[in-house]
Amino acid sequence: MGHGLRTRLSLMPNDFETLETLGGEDEVSLLEILDHVLNSGVVIHGSLVISLAGVDLVYLGLNVVLTSVETALNNLQIEEKRRQK
Amino acid sequence: MANSNRKIAATGALYLYGISEAPAAGKKPAAGLGKLGSVGIDGVHAVQPLPCGDFLCWVCEVDQASFANAVERNMENLEWLALHGVRHQQVVGEVAEQMTIVPARFGTVFSGEPALLKDVQGRKAALKKVFARVAGGDEWGVKVFAERQATPISVTEARSGKEYLQQKAARLKKRPERNDRELQELAMALGRIATGSAPSGKVSGAQPNLLWQATFLVPRAKRKQWDQALKNFVERWEGQRRIEVNGPWPPYSFVSDAE
Numbered sequence: 001m002g003h004g005l006r007t008r009l010s011l012m013p014n015d016f017e018t019l020e021t022l023g024g025e026d027e028v029s030l031l032e033i034l035d036h037v038l039n040s041g042v043v044i045h046g047s048l049v050i051s052l053a054g055v056d057l058v059y060l061g062l063n064v065v066l067t068s069v070e071t072a073l074n075n076l077q078i079e080e081k082r083r084q085k
Numbered sequence: 086m087a088n089s090n091r092k093i094a095a096t097g098a099l100y101l102y103g104i105s106e107a108p109a110a111g112k113k114p115a116a117g118l119g120k121l122g123s124v125g126i127d128g129v130h131a132v133q134p135l136p137c138g139d140f141l142c143w144v145c146e147v148d149q150a151s152f153a154n155a156v157e158r159n160m161e162n163l164e165w166l167a168l169h170g171v172r173h174q175q176v177v178g179e180v181a182e183q184m185t186i187v188p189a190r191f192g193t194v195f196s197g198e199p200a201l202l203k204d205v206q207g208r209k210a211a212l213k214k215v216f217a218r219v220a221g222g223d224e225w226g227v228k229v230f231a232e233r234q235a236t237p238i239s240v241t242e243a244r245s246g247k248e249y250l251q252q253k254a255a256r257l258k259k260r261p262e263r264n265d266r267e268l269q270e271l272a273m274a275l276g277r278i279a280t281g282s283a284p285s286g287k288v289s290g291a292q293p294n295l296l297w298q299a300t301f302l303v304p305r306a307k308r309k310q311w312d313q314a315l316k317n318f319v320e321r322w323e324g325q326r327r328i329e330v331n332g333p334w335p336p337y338s339f340v341s342d343a344e
Contacts, residue, residue: 030167031292032226032331035285036300036338037170037177037191 098153099135099195100126102143102176103188103335104205106216107136126172127152135198137205140212143180144201153194160192181335185220187212188337215340218280221305223333226285227275227315228298229268230327267322268297274314279303283338296326300338 125132125145135142147153159165173191180186195201205212243249276282281302303311319328 030171033174034167034170035226036224036331036334037174037188038166 097146097197098149099144099198099201100147100152101189101193101195101201102126102132102145102173103180103186104137104212105134105141105143105180105184105186107139107141124172124175126169126176128172132176135201137202139209140205142201142205143176143186145176147194149196153196156192156194177335177337185216186335187215187219187340188335190341211342215342219302219336219339222280222302222336222339223305224336224338225301225303225311225330225332225334226298227271227301228292228329228331229271229296229322230292230329231294231296232325232327271318272297272299274317275299275301275311278307278310278314281339285338302336302339303332 125147127145127147130146132143132145135144159169170191177186177188195204243252272282279301283300283302285298285300315328315330318326322328
């Protein structure tokens with residue numbers, strides 16, 4: 001499994017019987033991408049841990065933007081394929 | 086890369102994705118890189134490897150006014166952060182498939198080629214140490230969730246957005262025990278296989294029922310042991326706790342001492 005095929009797996013005992021190693025099923029989520037990308041270094045801004053009424057706003061906020069970002073990425077991929085033709 | 090020989094305009098600001106080691110003299114870079122970086126960080130410019138002594142810097146030209154000067158402000162814009170974070174990962178991930186890459190901090194922009202080259206060359210010793218540490222390893226994220234019946238929805242309906250958030254916060258607070266002995270055992274079992282570990286979850290830390298999470302640097306040669314250690318806990322915790330694994334990632338969380 002390469003780096004282009006990141007996976008997120010909820011591990012069940014059967015996963016290990018059907019897959020030689022942790023295989024690919026679920027697409028990794030945007031939250032996980034940002035968890036790792038933003039985990040490098042000290043770039044995080046204070047604003048990222050703003051919370052309102054004790055709720056992590058970023059978590060809520062990212063759920064909200066998830067759809068629009070996925071749409072944007074799909075469009076990017078379509079563009080890319082067109083360019084490759 | 087269609088235009089890898091193109092000279093970068095000296096005036097252009099450069100977004101840095103990360104740094105890999107230059108191929109040995111006379112050796113061409115891996116063939117598979119041709120498809121890389123059709124989408125630069127700004128969605129316009131191409132990604133290219135910029136030779137820098139012993140290193141290759143993976144960069145993309147960006148506009149000074151619309152991109153470079155706006156990075157700091159945009160870091161607080163979730164939508165921007167999400168889209169560009171994913172673009173960053175696409176390129177760093179593709180390079181990592183071919184060779185070891187030390188990812189740059191997300192959002193690193195240099196005013197131009199001379200500034201970038203000077204900075205990278207000034208970190209030569211630190212970078213070499215980081216390469217030695219992360220080579221042959223992948224970053225993995227591990228999360229443990231409590232398996233529980235969904236918390237009953239609160240009886241009173243929220244009358245305002247604020248009330249809704251307060252109720253949600255109260256539900257989140259009722260999370261089960263964290264950091265108990267069994268979680269520590271998992272951390273230790275994984276830590277014995279990994280060559281490094283780091284806290285994680287800056288962004289997803291508020292997921293409901295999340296008990297514990299951490300990020301590990303796992304040597305590829307030890308994947309079987311890694312999988313086995315996870316399997317042991319999956320079986321032990323069946324029905325009580327759920328383990329989620331994500332990876333492999335480039336070693337984002339294990340390079341900060343090259344800064």
